[in-house]
Amino acid sequence: MTQMNSNSAPSGVKYAEDWLPIKSINNGMILTDDGYYVTGVKVSPKNIFILDEQSQNATLFNLSTFYNTLDFDFWLLVSDRPVDISLYLNELQVEYNKNPNSAIRKLIMQDINKANLFMSRDYNVVDTEYTFLFKEKKMELVQKKLHTLISGLSNAGLNSTQTSNADLRILLDNYLNDGISTNFRAVM
Structure with a gap:
């Protein structure tokens, strides 16, 4: 049975990671019980449809080239979050x-x-977030893959940053709890 992560939540509150084979979430990386680091980059969306046709084609070509240079397995996660204006x-x-x-x-x-x-609820306006995740056991390979992702996305004209601890927790909540942070408490 997986041991609960006592460092991840305030007393009496359990996060999704407490129920999974996760040792910790630190420095923008998930450390799993079997020694893997799971991390990645969050990509800022770019509306290419407001660009001229030549710029659109260049962006798509550069993105295609970027994908074809990746020589490791990754997950591309797409999640919608309500817009707060x-x-x-x-x-x-x-x-x-x-x-x-x-x-x-x-x-x-x-x-x-x-x-x-x-x-209003009629429009349900959301902000779409794109995240590339991968897993690796060796820290030097983690850093190399992060560099590859960030520089490749930059060459394609997209901004990206390494995932933060909060980003990873939000992703866990999105996919395990339907986007809802759950706090379990005793019923009085």
């Missing part, structure tokens, strides 16, 4: 309140109404 809405409200020009206030109010509409 509350900060943007607050900024619009501040601008609306401080602007004396009625025409500009009207435009700002239209933006506020549109943003509120996007936040």
